[in-house]
Amino acid sequence: MTNVPAGGTDLLADALTLTAPGPVLLTGFDVVLVPQGHARTAVARLDALRPTAVGAVFTHEGHWGFLLPEESGDPAWPTPARYASAGTTLTMPPAPRPGAGAGWIRWGHGPIYTAPLLLHAVLADIASRHHPGDGPAVPPSAHVHLLEPPTMSSPKTAFFDLDATLTDQATSFRRWAEEFATRYGITPKEIHDAEVRSAGHRDRFFTELKAAHGIRSSLAALHAQYRQRTAELVPHRPQVCTAIRSLRDDGWRLGVITNGDPTTQRQKLRRARLDDLFESVVISGEYGIRKPDPDLFRIALDALGTGSGFMIGDDLDADISGGSRAGLCTVWVSGGRNLPSAAPIPDHTVRDAVDAVKLLREHPHA
Structure with a gap:
């Protein structure tokens, strides 16, 4: 990981030529995988680490993965995060298409975390140094290049x-209330007060009006008429x-x-x-x-x-x-x-x- 700049603000990758090496033995860093829906919680945990220690974030199969310093699993990452420490293997995610910037994020006022290309390059470098049977290791500089970060593409x-x-919605409700008040002889103020007391719960709203004004229609009928008419009055x-x-x-x-x-x-x-x-x-x-x-x-x-x-x-x-x-x-x-x-x-x-x-x-x- 010595090639990874502090803060992850530079991109290391040769996206056009690298191919996935398959399972790779982690060395020099750990990885934590977090479901996308819990990413905000994970970033809050990252803030507790030294900012320069976080190398990158990548996306893979519905999860966000973070490159972390060794032994960063203490205290333990909360479920449902999946933590992989140095010395274990990680299957290489597929390389994203060249120029993809969807993985680039800045969370609040912290460092910029980099895209999946960084992980692809780093793991390819590790693979070249940990498969001696494939021949002499290729120096990282031969296939990993320091590039300018790509322009962040807007998801739009x-x-x-x-x-x-x-x-x-307020105008639609007011129009309906005027019609309802005329039909049942109720003042607009009484409808307004019932709306405030019921806090928008239609069952309580119509139950109160039925009891106070002797309305004979069922709650279901009143609610159905309300839904239909307020939609028409938008x-x-x-x-x-x-x-x-x-x-x-x-x-x-x-x-x-x-x-x-x-x-x-x-x-x-x-x-x-x-x-x-x-x-x-x-x-x-x-x-x-x-x-x-x-x-x-x-x-x-x-x-x-x-x-x-x-x-x-x-x-x-x-x-x-x-x-x-x-x-x-x-x-x-x-x-x-x-x-x-x-x-x-x-x-x-x-x-x-x-x-x-x-x-x-x-x-x-x-």
């Missing part, structure tokens, strides 16, 4: 929440459509990740005139899992064939916590709210979806 992938992020916001379209036209791959009933959520997209702007729409009701479960985000990532990107949403638990656990860069749509003290911390905060698009244009690297 973003996922948006639907309710209160892409759509104006307003078209031209500025949001223009912003999203500009991202798509600029080469961004866009998806929606939303909780809810599939029919209702797709109706909202149509009413907002957003349905033709997204390559993928993942709705919890179609999969039996809901945000913040990271598996729903992974379904969306798989739909676009990517492992990284942005998650933009208004819900700190469902969108920000869930997106972060899935390894996405998170953008909180605050609507002017202050971040609660105990809430998950987003990577970025904006006021609305239009401002989120401006942020993505200025900072396209997730």
Whole structure:
């Protein structure tokens, strides 16, 4: 590992000519493999090591692998990390295509960790020195070259929440409430107060209104009518459509990740005139899992064939916590709210979806 610069800011590789040597005996460094969904936890652990001791990070079969100094497994890496110490063998990952920069990351204000090419070069060098039966060892300088780091390619992938992020949920609810109040002789204030007390839980909301005003319709009927009518009353916001379209036209791959009933959520997209702007729409009701479960985000990532990107949403638990656990860069749509003290911390905060698009244009690297 003497050829690996401190901090991993330079790239060692001959990507065009190296071939995989197969299982390699580790010497001079250890490796820890971490599932992608736990990468943020792993980086926090790395921060406890000397910054110059971390050589690289590579991706392989759904895991992130870190080159570490020897005996860095004490204290033990937490499950589900898999730790391989010097003296054990590691199967060579396939070499990435030349120029690939997807493995390059900077986490916070720490060092830059390098791409899979670095591991490929280092292990090829080790293989040449640990297979004496293949002939004399080739000096590392003969096949490992010091290159300028490649320009980091932008993933240009973003996922948006639907309710209160892409759509104006407050206006839709207000329009429905006016109709409902007229039908049942309830004042808008009474509906507003019931909404505040129920904190958005529709079962409690309709149970209170039924009891207070003698409404004879069943809870199921009231809820079904509410879902259908609020979807129909979603307003078209031209500025949001223009912003999203500009991202798509600029080469961004866009998806929606939303909780809810599939029919209702797709109706909202149509009413907002957003349905033709997204390559993928993942709705919890179609999969039996809901945000913040990271598996729903992974379904969306798989739909676009990517492992990284942005998650933009208004819900700190469902969108920000869930997106972060899935390894996405998170953008909180605050609507002017202050971040609660105990809430998950987003990577970025904006006021609305239009401002989120401006942020993505200025900072396209997730």
